[in-house]
Amino acid sequence: MSGQLTLPEKPKSKFSLYKRIVIFIIIALIYIWTFTSLEIRWDTIFSESTLDNMDRIIPKFFQPAVEETGNILEMMFETLFIAYTGSLAAAIIAVPLAFLCASNMVSNKFLNNIGMWILGGVRAFPEIVLAIIFVAAVGPNPFAGVLAIAIGSTGMLGKLYSEVIESIDMNIIEALEASGANKLQILFYGIFPQVLPEFLSYAIYRFEIDVRASSVLGIVGAGGIGTLITFAYMNRNWEEVGMILLVIIITVTIIDQISGFIRKRLV
Amino acid sequence: MIEFNDVSLVYPNGTEGLKNIDLKINEGEFVVIVGLSGAGKSTFIRSINRLVTPTSGSLLVEDEDILKANGTDLRRLRTKIGMIFQSYNLVKRSTVLKNVISGRLGYTGTLTSILNIFSKEDKLLAYENLKRVNIEEKLYNRADELSGGQQQRVSIARVLTQKPKLILADEPVASLDPPTSHQVMKYLKQINREDKITTIVNLHFIDMxxxxxxxxxxxxxxxxxxxxxxxxxxxxxxxxxxxxxxxxEDRRGGVEDE
Structure with missing residues (x-):
């Protein structure tokens, strides 16, 4: 029996073939266009001076300035503090915005959209741009970094939170409503137990991202290890840059591991 | 006592959920509503605690028209009406105790309940009610560690903790197997007999x-x-x-399996 069984032929459509060709041509054109308009000077890239620089600089990365460790670690901790404070603030600010956006909590479409616009608008700014704005506003110190991280993270956390809220089991809300509980009691007994573990998980994930983001904020003067990178780079002190990179890589890896472990236990 | 006086409900899309319902349900009765799905059983039962709002008529619960109640009055009336659902509707990540004690929310102040402060009597009441449905040993387990039948028993304990005058059960056994279904129905019947709580149950199994x-x-x-x-x-x-x-398929069967 099974020997005679043949799969019915897959319906072919000429349209899909044309579509594929057209898409391929469009992508190829965009590719060619970007490369030609960038004016990459291949001759300088593959010149002797590049090889010289490589030969001179790259090895220095691998002879990190160990004697600077204390100073670098201090700045690394400042970076972590900036990330932590910023993420924590964002994790809290994002909650009311997320409820505003969640269509099962606020049934007014207009208010939902306002919430979405706020979060979308905030997400449109890269942290570094926010940092420049806040350095201008509050001066070149770690507080500017904290603000940049807090505002930048709110956009993403608010969006993710609101998706979590929209996915909760509304029957539980109905059950509490039926027992005569008021809105605040429903929030604390029906909604928070369903969403808080996920909120926390996303907040920790965002902290991971913020540690990376706050490492470069110092470049524009917003505190943290980025300040050291700028100084070392301007002085062509490649050994120190190497050491800074090493510290960042190790710290970020450790944080990733810890956060992954906690997040796995949470949900 | 519950009194339906010419109650009708038309959904916004034009579907008639209830048509001119006129009946009385007396104190302590055990009423089963039967009908095919879509017959309006759920709408009927959900009208009684205003999870849906009939569009005309009057519906007296304990001599008060629940259709006119709003805000605080509605919540006060709802504390007298316990409800059991097909999908149990427990907070899965919370403990059994926390789920059961949430039956007291309607009697507890907002601030004290948010701070999770319940009186000793309330906690003992919750425990006692878990004992009544024989699931007291799961007190500190998370609700999602329990089987379907156990979860439904916890939801019965939650309703009892509400100290209701009336229990509504919307297809309480539809997600359970036959032996467990009978167990749940027996608890409901027993509570109805012992506490004189009027009980209204939606079922589509004729033998049950x-x-x-x-x-x-x-x-x-x-x-x-x-x-x-x-x-x-x-x-x-x-x-x-x-x-x-x-x-x-209209019969659940399985009573002799116990």
Whole structure:
């Protein structure tokens, strides 16, 4: 029996073939266009001076300035503090915005959209741009970094939170409503137990991202290890840059591991 | 006592959920509402605690028209009405105790309940009610560690903790297997007998309706097509309510499996 069984032929459509060709041509054109308009000077890239620089600089990365460790670690901790404070603030600010956006909590479409616009608008700014704005506003110190991280993270956390809220089991809300509980009691007994573990998980994930983001904020003067990178780079002190990179890589890896472990236990 | 006076409900899309319902349910009765899905059983039961709002008529619960109640009044009336659902509706990540004690929320101040402060009596009441449905050993387990039948028993304990005058059960056994279904129905019947709590249950299994009900109300297309004591009910009555002959799927069976 099974020997005679043949799969019915897959319906072919000429349209899909044309579509594929057209898409391929469009992508190829965009590719060619970007490369030609960038004016990459291949001759300088593959010149002797590049090889010289490589030969001179790259090895220095691998002879990190160990004697600077204390100073670098201090700045690394400042970076972590900036990330932590910023993420924590964002994790809290994002909650009311997320409820505003969640269509099962606020049934007014207009208010939902306002919430979405706020979060979308905030997400449109890269942290570094926010940092420049806040350095201008509050001066070149770690507080500017904290603000940049807090505002930048709110956009993403608010969006993710609101998706979590929209996915909760509304029957539980109905059950509490039926027992005569008021809105605040429903929030604390029906909604928070369903969403808080996920909120926390996303907040920790965002902290991971913020540690990376706050490492470069110092470049524009917003505190943290980025300040050291700028100084070392301007002085062509490649050994120190190497050491800074090493510290960042190790710290970020450790944080990733810890956060992954906690997040796995949470949900 | 519950009194429906010419209650009708038209959904915004034009569907008539209830058509001119006129009936009384007396204190302490065990009423089973039967009908095919879509007959309006759920709408009927959900009108009583205003999870849906009928569009006309009056519906007296404990001599108060629940259709006119709003805000605080509605919440106060709802504390007297316990409800059990097909999908148990427990907070899965919370402990059994926390789920059961949430039955007291309607009696507890907002601030104290948010801070999770419940009186000793309330905690003991929750424990006592868990004992009544024989699941007290799961007190500190998370609700999602329990089987379906156990979760439904916890939801019965939650309703009891509410100290209701009336229990509504919307298809309480539809997600359970036959032996567990009978167990849940037996607890409901027992509570109805011992505490004199009026109980209204939606079922679509005719054998279970016959076994547990004092009175059967049959619904079809939003109308009450039969209303009488269980002694008046025969297989033919069900055929009239359902508008078709009785099939195997209309019976839960399984009582002898226990």
């Amino acid at each position: 309706a016959m076994e547990y009900a004092d009175r059967i109300i049959g619904m079809r297309a939003g109308e009450v097509v039969f209303d009488g004591p269980v002694s008046d009910v025969t297989e033919q009555t069900f055929e009239e309510i359902y508008g078709r002959s009785i099939r195997d």
